[in-house]
Amino acid sequence: MTFRVTTNEPTHASDGALLAIIDDEPTRDATIDEHLARCASCSVRLQQFRQSSESISSQIGSIAVPTFDVAAMRARVTRAEVEARNRQAALDQAAE
Numbered sequence: 001m002t003f004r005v006t007t008n009e010p011t012h013a014s015d016g017a018l019l020a021i022i023d024d025e026p027t028r029d030a031t032i033d034e035h036l037a038r039c040a041s042c043s044v045r046l047q048q049f050r051q052s053s054e055s056i057s058s059q060i061g062s063i064a065v066p067t068f069d070v071a072a073m074r075a076r077v078t079r080a081e082v083e084a085r086n087r088q089a090a091l092d093q094a095a096e
């Protein structure tokens with residue numbers, strides 16, 4: 001027995017295809033442009049992706065990046081190593 005699924009829904013542009021348009025990728029599918037010209041649903045999705053993309057870009061720019069203090073981190077590691085050595089020495093002494 002063979003099942004055949006039929007649908008009246010046209011094949012819409014995939015999320016990836018729409019993102020390729022926004023990112024202006026050279027591999028973008030030209031048939032998507034034709035589809036977008038006659039499909040309101042995909043045009044709206046493209047518009048929403050574009051707005052989200054712009055919103056994310058502007059928010060990324062406003063994120064404060066914490067500075068990493070390498071010298072302070074080294075000092076903490078050294079202190080931790082000294083403390084560990086002292087603890088081990090105390091344990092060794094207690095065991096004698």
Ligand SMILES: [Zn+2]
Nearest residue numbers: 012013039042
């Ligand atoms: Zn569509």
